[in-house]
Amino acid sequence: MSVLQNNVALTERLKNIRLLVLDVDGVMTDGGLTIGDDGQEYKTFHAHDGLGMKLLKATGVNLAIITGRTSEVVKKRAESTGVAHFYQGAEDKLAALQDLMKLSGLEATQCAFMGDDVVDLPPMLKCGLAIAVPDSPDLLLKHAHYVTKKQGGRGAVREVCELIMQAQGTFDGQMARFLTQASISN
Template sequence: MTISSLTSKSLSPELQARFKNIKLLVLDVDGVMTNGGLTIGDDGQEYKTFHSHDGLGMKLLKATGVNLAIITGRTSNVVKKRAESTGVAHFYQGAEDKLVAFNDLIKISGLQESQCAFMGDDVVDLPPMLKCGLAIAVPDSPALVLNHSHYVTTKAGGHGAVREVCELIMQAQGTFDAQMAQFLTQASIAN
C-alpha cells in the first residue's frame, strides 16, 4: 500500500476510532521528526535535518484544532526553532523521563490520555506510548516498541512519517479535504 492510497478508511474500525479521538499529537524528535542521526560539529553545535512535508503536515493538523507537543530527551536550539516554526503548543526538551513530561502535559492540557497520540521510535518512548490513546511507531523501531504500537507508519522517521500521521488524523476526523481544498482552489485560480 503506498502512502497516496493509505487513508483512515484502510484502517480497522478500532484504529480509525483511535485516530478520530485525537486532540493532541505528541512527538519525539530523534528518529521520528528526524532520521535519528545526530550531527555534532567540533564546536559542539548540534545539527538536525527535518522533512518539509512533516512541517506542513503539522501546520495543517494544527489548523484543524488538533494541538501538537514535543517531548524529547535531548536539548537543542534547532529543535526549539522547529517547534516554533510548526506551531507546537507544548515543548519539553531534556526530558529524561518522558512519562513525567507526558503526565504534566495531560495535566496542563486538560485532555484525557485517550485523546493523545504519542509517536516514538525507541524504548524510552514506551512509558507515554503505553499510557496514551494512540501509540505510533516508525518502522525501524526496536521490536518491543513495534509490538506495543497501535500503528506503525509506512514512512521512516525524518522521511514523512509525521506527515503520514497528520493526514491520517485529519482523514479520520473529516478535516483532510477542507485542508487540501485550499491548495486546489489556489491552483485553479492560477490556471
Template sequence: MNSEVISIEERAKRIKIAVFDVDGVLTNGGLMLGDDGLEYKIFHSQDGLGMKMLKNTGLRMAYITGRTSKLVLKRAENTGVDIIYQGIDDKLEALMDLVEKQGVSLDECLFMGDDVIDIPPMRRAGLAITVPHAMPLVKEYAHYTTERQAGFGAVREVCELLMKAQGTFDGQMAQYLK
C-alpha cells in the same frame, strides 16, 4: 477494511493532542555533531507542512524529547508546536504533566516514538504510533507503524491520518486544489 484499521481510525477520531518524540521521529535519528561543538538535525519539509495544517484544524501538538536543543525550539516555532518538554528522562511523567495542564485525557493523546524510552507513554496514550526503523520492542506497543520513514514524511503521514479520521483533511487540502 479490517478491524485494526477501523480501530486506528476510531482512536484517531478522539485525539486532541499529538505528542511527538524528536530524534528518530521528526528526524531520521542521526545526530550530526560538528567540530565546532554544534549539533545539527535535518527536518523534512513535508512533515512541517503537515504539522501546520494539523494546527489549522485546532488540534494541539507537543514535543517530548530526551535531548535538549535550540533547534527543537526553532522547529516548534516554525510548525506551530507550543508545548515542548526537552531533556526528559521520564517521558510518561512529562505526558502526565501535559495531560493535567491541558485538561485532556490520555485517550485523547497520540504519542509517536521510536525507542524504548518512548514505551511508557505509548502504553498509556490513546493512540501509539511508531516508525519502520523503531526498535522491535517499541513496535509491539504501537497501534500503528507508519509506512514513511522517520525524517522522511512519517509525521506528515500521521498528520494526514488524524485529519482524515477527524474529517478535516479535505478542508485543509482545498486551498491547494483550487
C-alpha cells in the same frame, strides 16, 4: 483500500485525538546525530512534516514535543511549526506527558504519542494512540497501534497528521485551499 478503511479500531482512536505528541530524534529527524568540531549539534527536518504539522494544528489538534535531548534547533523547529507544548531534556517522558495532560485538561484517549525507541514506550502505552516508525525496535513495534509506512525524518509525521485529519473529516477542507489556488492559476 486505505489504512482507515481496513482498520475500524485505528479510525476510532484517530477520531479522538486532540493532541499529537512527538519525539524528535528518529521521528522528526532520521535519527542521525551530527555534531560539529565546535560541539554544535545539527538536525535535518523534512519540509513535508512541517507543513503537515501546521495543517493539523489548523484543524484544532494541538502539537507537543517531548524529547530527552536539549537543542536550540529543535526549539526553533517547534516554534516554526506551531508546537504548543515543548519539553526538552525530559529524562522521564511519561512524567512530562502526565504534566502535559494535566496542563491541557486532556484524557489519555485524546492523546497520541509518536516514538522510535524503548524510552518512548511508557508515554506510548499511556496514550490512546501509540505510533512508531518502521525501524523502531521490535518491542516498540509490538506495542504500537500504528506503524508508519514512511521513516522518521522522511515524512512519517506528515503521514500521521494526514491520517488524523482523514479520520476526523478535516483533510479535504485543509486541501481545498491548495486545489482552489491551483484552479485559479490554470
